[in-house]
Amino acid sequence: MLDFINYPVSGIMWVWHKVFGALFGPSSGFAWALSIMFLVFTLRAILFKPFVKYVRSMKQMQEFAPQMQKLREKYGNDRQRLATEMQKLQAEHGFNPLGGCLPMLVQIPVFFGLTNVLQGFKAGATENFFFGADEVKSYLAAKLFGANFSSSLTATAETLAQYGTDRNTQIFVTIPIMIVASALTHLTSRHSVARQNPAAANQQTAIMNKLALYVFPLGVLVAGLFLPMGMLLYWLSNNLWTLMQQYVVYHRIDREEEEKKQAAISKRQNLAPKPGQKPVRKRPAADTTAKVVDGGVDGTEKPADKPKPAANGSAPAKKDSAQAEPGTVPGIIEDRSRGKKQSRKRR
Incomplete structure (x- = not known):
């Protein structure tokens, strides 16, 4: 199969x-x-890569654990609404819990x-x-220091003799392998528990941590009594690899997070004004283009009228700027002269 x-x-x-x-x-x-x-x-x-993905997924799950706990407290009686809110939270942050479980499966x-x-x-x-x-x-x-790979500690004397070994030799070689495999199981579990977020701790997590720290290593010792020495070598090498792999992956993730944190701090420091320095405010650029003021009621500005050509086709007559009074704008001379005549008539 x-x-x-x-x-x-x-x-x-x-x-x-x-x-x-x-x-x-x-x-x-x-x-x-x-x-x-x-x-x-x-x-x-x-x-290795699926393991890294699993570690990142578990870390992300621990970060969202407080928010998920709040949703459980708020919608605990409404399972459908709770599932909807959980999916919404996971979609907002791009988190897929199954993505972390599949690599381990x-x-x-x-x-x-x-x-x-x-x-x-x-x-x-x-x-x-x-x-x-x-x-x-x-x-x-084949034998390793006199112990056979296919023999176990609980095998009968006849079976041990068939494989060309005895119980004392098998105990002398197998027991140290069992102890080292159990110790490595405990160390890998302790390393994982130390990485957990305290805010995500609950009663269920505490129970699982105790199982991982004490029950699983004890299980390796008990199982070692019945497993052949070849399987015990598998447990030892597997737990040894896991411990080294955790050390490498956890330190790499910590280094990446520290680099992101330092980059964010440097960005804020570059944007913030230096101590003792006043913030500089940018002023709008002045409009230097020439404009003619229309002496209307609202005082709005509009471009000067272009001179119209004469009826006989000759060039348009230019206004003599010398006739303008000192301090006046040529465009408004006519309006002021009309104002003076009207004031004289009223008198």
């Missing part, structure tokens, strides 16, 4: 086994252990594909996807 996942996963592991088998030998336990670990590293590197089939490949190494198997019968026998016979 998951062959479209199983074959690529086994193919990546097959390539890494060829690489490390050339260095340590095809049947070396180090070659098989490193092939498992680098298989995990390769798959997680492919899913992609890891689920990858995990099942890896589980199927490791469980495919069993006695009597003629092939395991990309691996042939000889490579299956090589994996079953």
